[in-house]
Every structure is written in structure tokens, then in C-alpha cells.
Amino acid sequence: MTTRGYHHGDLRRALLDAAVQAIEESGPAALSLRDLARRAGVSHAAPAHHFGDKAGLLTAVAVEGYDRLAADLGGAGDELLEVGVAYVRFAVDHRAHFEVMFRPDLYRGDDAEVRAARDRARAALRGGLAALPATAPDRDALAAWSIVHGFATLWLAGALPPEAGRDPEQAARAVIRRLFE
Amino acid sequence: MTTRGYHHGDLRRALLDAAVQAIEESGPAALSLRDLARRAGVSHAAPAHHFGDKAGLLTAVAVEGYDRLAADLGGAGDELLEVGVAYVRFAVDHRAHFEVMFRPDLYRGDDAEVRAARDRARAALRGGLAALPATAPDRDALAAWSIVHGFATLWLAGALPPEAGRDPEQAARAVIRRLFE
DNA sequence: CCCGCATCTTGTCGGTGACAATTTATGCTG
DNA sequence: CAGCATAAATTGTCACCGACAAGATGCGGG
Numbered sequence: 084m085t086t087r088g089y090h091h092g093d094l095r096r097a098l099l100d101a102a103v104q105a106i107e108e109s110g111p112a113a114l115s116l117r118d119l120a121r122r123a124g125v126s127h128a129a130p131a132h133h134f135g136d137k138a139g140l141l142t143a144v145a146v147e148g149y150d151r152l153a154a155d156l157g158g159a160g161d162e163l164l165e166v167g168v169a170y171v172r173f174a175v176d177h178r179a180h181f182e183v184m185f186r187p188d189l190y191r192g193d194d195a196e197v198r199a200a201r202d203r204a205r206a207a208l209r210g211g212l213a214a215l216p217a218t219a220p221d222r223d224a225l226a227a228w229s230i231v232h233g234f235a236t237l238w239l240a241g242a243l244p245p246e247a248g249r250d251p252e253q254a255a256r257a258v259i260r261r262l263f264e
Numbered sequence: 265m266t267t268r269g270y271h272h273g274d275l276r277r278a279l280l281d282a283a284v285q286a287i288e289e290s291g292p293a294a295l296s297l298r299d300l301a302r303r304a305g306v307s308h309a310a311p312a313h314h315f316g317d318k319a320g321l322l323t324a325v326a327v328e329g330y331d332r333l334a335a336d337l338g339g340a341g342d343e344l345l346e347v348g349v350a351y352v353r354f355a356v357d358h359r360a361h362f363e364v365m366f367r368p369d370l371y372r373g374d375d376a377e378v379r380a381a382r383d384r385a386r387a388a389l390r391g392g393l394a395a396l397p398a399t400a401p402d403r404d405a406l407a408a409w410s411i412v413h414g415f416a417t418l419w420l421a422g423a424l425p426p427e428a429g430r431d432p433e434q435a436a437r438a439v440i441r442r443l444f445e
Numbered sequence: 446c447c448c449g450c451a452t453c454t455t456g457t458c459g460g461t462g463a464c465a466a467t468t469t470a471t472g473c474t475g
Numbered sequence: 476c477a478g479c480a481t482a483a484a485t486t487g488t489c490a491c492c493g494a495c496a497a498g499a500t501g502c503g504g505g
């Protein structure tokens with residue numbers, strides 16, 4: 084599954100880390116394979132060997148993101164509130180992964196690994212709804228996902244007014260609670 | 265007004281329209297000023313004269329988007345449900361504008377025109393909350409915005425499972441109603 | 446009539462993604 | 476331990492892109 088290190092050590096890993104850092108600095112649009120190669124101290128064509136092309140690298144970022152999201156959501160317990168907060172926390176703490184994951188024009192969303200990891204994340208998110216009285220489970224799942232995803236996206240975009248405060252977790256908690264009142 | 269001759273007639277307008285079309289086809293990341301120039305039948309450097317650079321063009325797209333969103337939301341009445349549906353409809357029908365608007369790394373979000381148009385849109389969205397019993401208006405506004413924005417974003421990203429159906433407006437209506445139960 | 450000035454063109458530069466051919470290092474096999 | 480197959484990374488190249496500079500064009504006011 085993982086490539087063993089030869090010349091560089093583990094260039095694949097190093098490139099993924101450099102990509103995440105670069106995206107956090109200037110967004111996925113400004114990402115340059117050649118810049119990643121420079122950061123890793125290798126030649127400009129080295130990334131192509133591991134990922135094929137730019138979309139291939141971002142596909143790997145998306146897979147990693149969905150995997151970590153599934154793990155974080157799964158570790159947040161059974162309460163919808165906590166699962167929702169974990170979703171927002173993931174978006175804020177792993178903004179590079181999150182931004183790539185929901186930008187299907189940047190990577191190959193039909194990739195088999197992506198599909199599998201995405202399904203795991205979806206299942207974990209839906210697990211948070213198990214404890215709710217379910218009159219319309221599909222609808223409730225969609226509403227819960229929408230509200231946490233929307234909050235996370237707006238927060239990351241810097242679109243929220245100052246009244247939202249400075250702590251995303253606290254604000255998210257209040258917003259999600261609105262679903263239960 | 266024709267597209268003939270040395271002077272185009274309304275190149276600015278033509279470039280904006282071409283940009284929207286190109287973004288709808290392949291997303292904002294793949295946008296190329298030179299491609300827009302080709303579509304408009306002008307030289308590769310013509311866009312720079314009207315927009316300065318790529319960020320300048322996308323800034324104009326964002327302004328146009330916020331203006332239209334404000335108009336659409338304002339025309340949707342006073343009920344939160346209808347305003348929310350209008351928000352989702354805008355995102356689906358003007359996906360290029362919507363995608364640019366919430367991608368602050370692509371344009372100049374601190375531009376004066378952007379600020380003004382964005383404030384108009386925010387005010388229009390908040391107008392939908394006037395008819396609600398307000399225990400925590402800020403929190404309610406944030407929750408409403410989050411749920412419609414999240415739904416719209418997930419829909420556009422193609423992230424929703426097939427259970428969500430094929431009609432975004434209908435699904436959005438059901439999801440938003442969840443806020444009132 | 447002509448000239449100012451916005452509009453558009455041509456030309457160029459550094460940077461980028463993708464691909465091809467080549468070199469280097471590793472692990473395997475005998 | 477010797478040699479080879481192959482993965483890993485390099486060099487070289489091409490078309491395209493964004494940005495900038497300098498020149499050409501033509502509309503409209505004096």
C-alpha cells in the first residue's frame with residue numbers, strides 16, 4: 084500500500100505533507116507541483132512518478148482527508164452534537180484536506196479509494212443520528228450534514244460576521260443545538 | 265455593439281459572460297484569461313486592460329454574484345423558508361458566480377464594491393428572519409445561513425447520496441423545514 | 446480637421462504541467 | 476557476491492499561461 088523509501092526516503096509522504104502546507108498557505112488554486120518538488124528538495128518531475136499528475140496528487144489528499152474525517156467522526160461518540168462539532172473541528176484543523184475534498188473539479192472523485200473513504204466518512208457522520216427519534220432519517224441526516232458543512236465552509240471562507248465570535252467550536256455548538264429546539 | 269473591428273463594443277461584458285460559461289464548464293481553477301480572450305475573439309492581452317489581472321476579473325464576477333443574490337433573496341418575500349429556497353436556487357442556477365463568491369483566495373474580497381454587494385446580500389438574507397420569534401437572532405441567522413449554504417455547497421459538489429433526489433429545490437425545502445420542528 | 450486617450454495588439458519573460466529519454470540506486474536472483 | 480531487472484529520480488523539452496511593456500488603432504471632443 085505504501086511505497087518504501089528509496090532515494091529520498093519517502094518522497095510520496097513528503098510531497099503530500101508539502102502539498103497540505105502549501106494549500107494552507109495559499110489555497111489549492113495556487114498549488115504548483117514544481118514548488119512541492121522544490122520544497123522536498125527533488126527535481127521538478129519527481130512528483131509525476133508518484134502521482135501521475137496534479138489531479139492524482141489531490142486525489143491522494145482527498146483520500147487522506149476522508150479517512151481522517153471518518154476516524155475523527157467515529158471517535159466523537161454517538162451524540163449528534165458532538166459528531167457535528169467534530170466535523171467542524173476537522174474542517175478548521177485540516178482546512179487543506181477539507182477544501183480539496185469538496186472541490187471535485189480538482190481531483191478524480193470517481194477513484195476507487197476516494198469512493199471507499201468517502202463512504203466510510205458518510206457512515207460515520209450518519210452514526211451520529213442513531214440516537215435521535217427518527218421520523219425522517221434521510222431528511223434529518225441531510226439537514227445535519229448541511230448545517231455543519233455550511234457552518235464550516237462559511238467559517239473557512241471568512242464569510243461570517245464578527246458576531247459569530249472567534250471560537251468556531253463554540254459557535255458551531257450553538258448553531259447545531261438549534262436543530263433540537 | 266458588434267464584436268467586429270478593432271474596438272469590440274462591450275468587451276468587459278463579453279469577458280464576464282465567457283468567464284461564467286467557462287467556470288460552469290470546468291470550474292474556476294481551470295479558468296484561463298487567454299481562453300476567455302479567444303472566446304471573445306480578441307488578443308490574449310485584452311482582458312488585462314479591463315480587469316488588471318485574473319483576480320480582478322473574478323472580483324467582478326463576485327460583485328455581480330452578490331448583487332444578483334441580494335436581488336433574488338429580496339424578491340423571495342419575508343418567509344425564511346422561501347428565502348432559503350431562493351438561496352439554494354441561486355447557487356444551483358448561478359453556480360459559477362456562487363463558487364467564486366465563496367472562494368476568497370481567488371479574488372479581492374476587501375474590494376469596496378465586493379464589500380458593498382456582500383453587505384446587501386447579507387441584509388437580504390437576514391430579512392427572512394424578521395418574521396420568526398427571536399430568542400437568539402444572531403444564532404438563528406447563523407443556523408439558517410449555515411443550513412442553506414451547506415445544502416447548496418454539498419449539492420454543487422455532487423457530494424449528496426442519491427437519496428437526496430434530483431430536484432434541489434424540493435430537497436432544500438424539506439431540509440430547511442427541519443429548522444421549524 | 447486633428448489630436449487626446451481609452452482600447453486593443455504584438456512581443457516577450459518567467460513559471461508551470463505534462464511527457465520522453467536517461468541515469469541512479471535498490472533489492473532480487475542465481 | 477556478482478549481475479541484472481526495475482523502481483526512483485533526473486534532465487530536457489514543449490505548449491500554455493499570467494503579467495508586463497510598447498506600439499497600433501480609432502472614437503470623440505476641441
